[in-house]
Amino acid sequence: MKYLKYILIFLFLFDLNLLSANENNSHSKITKNLRCLICQGQSIHDSDSEFANSIKILVSKKLNDGFSEDQIYIFLKEKYGEWILYDPGYNKNTYFLWLLPLLMFIIGGAIILKRFIIKKN
Amino acid sequence: MKTKIFFSVAIISSLIIFFVLFKGLQNTNIYTPQVDVKKDIPYFEAKIFDSDIVKNSNEIFQKENFYLLNIWSSWCAPCRYEHPILLKLKDQVNLEIIGLNYKDNIINAKKFLKELNSPYRLILSDENGIIAIEWGAYGVPETFLIHNKRIIKRYVGPLNMNSIIEIKKFIE
Numbered sequence A: 001m002k003y004l005k006y007i008l009i010f011l012f013l014f015d016l017n018l019l020s021a022n023e024n025n026s027h028s029k030i031t032k033n034l035r036c037l038i039c040q041g042q043s044i045h046d047s048d049s050e051f052a053n054s055i056k057i058l059v060s061k062k063l064n065d066g067f068s069e070d071q072i073y074i075f076l077k078e079k080y081g082e083w084i085l086y087d088p089g090y091n092k093n094t095y096f097l098w099l100l101p102l103l104m105f106i107i108g109g110a111i112i113l114k115r116f117i118i119k120k121n
Numbered sequence B: 001m002k003t004k005i006f007f008s009v010a011i012i013s014s015l016i017i018f019f020v021l022f023k024g025l026q027n028t029n030i031y032t033p034q035v036d037v038k039k040d041i042p043y044f045e046a047k048i049f050d051s052d053i054v055k056n057s058n059e060i061f062q063k064e065n066f067y068l069l070n071i072w073s074s075w076c077a078p079c080r081y082e083h084p085i086l087l088k089l090k091d092q093v094n095l096e097i098i099g100l101n102y103k104d105n106i107i108n109a110k111k112f113l114k115e116l117n118s119p120y121r122l123i124l125s126d127e128n129g130i131i132a133i134e135w136g137a138y139g140v141p142e143t144f145l146i147h148n149k150r151i152i153k154r155y156v157g158p159l160n161m162n163s164i165i166e167i168k169k170f171i172e
Helices: A002-014 A016-032 A050-064 A069-080 A095-120 B002-026 B077-089 B106-116 B130-134 B161-171
Strands: B045-048 B054-056 B066-072 B095-102 B122-126 B142-147 B150-156
Touching: A016 A050, A016 A069, A050 A069, A050 B130, B066 B077, B066 B161, B077 B095, B077 B106, B077 B161, B095 B130, B122 B130, B142 B161, B150 B161
Parallel strands: B066 B095, B095 B122
Antiparallel strands: B045 B054, B045 B122, B066 B142, B142 B150
């Protein structure tokens, strides 16, 4: 009986806490990547507006329903457009944004190669 | 020759960068909702205002006539402003006005309706704002004109006399 008490205390301490910590992690990760549409320059996670609070409740609900992170983004993108996401995906408006650094890297590499390595030889 | 080429490339690239940034300046960085989106109404379940009965969107939007879904709240001042306009649309034959009470205190909402009269045939309650998100709404008031289970027009902000004329044109 004495041991049972210790075992129960041990289980209560180490069982439930881990689960809720995981949920909070994905919840805050998702809400940090969502833009608050009525309070400019703030994420849903940081904002305390009515709109942001509703989205937070919605994200928790969707996570409980078994939605994945991407499915939640797709759901909200369909409702509010690309603007609600801080991390824009590939589309015709963002090709330039995504490819420019790569292009600059290649051109820069070519210049360095031409200037220093080929000249040296 | 080499400096000439370098000089012209530098000028051209700075001009390109200037125009890209200049064009970017004119883009608004405030969220502007699309008003003319024609899409199907979302599926949702909602409690009827001041009761425990739950109805889903298929039960609410059954008939082929026009529906006006109005998101309102007693704490929202522009809702008070647009209320007389909704009352004017109340008697339209083929238009049913449905209210979605957004994040409201039920006692205040009842007072609001008692004071200003209710234009709604049915009021749904959205206690935590999730149903408004299903509709893609981002504040109160917001109004959707629905026909054949499709959104045909969206009004962000309070309705005005011009919107009445437009809605009447749609439903005639």
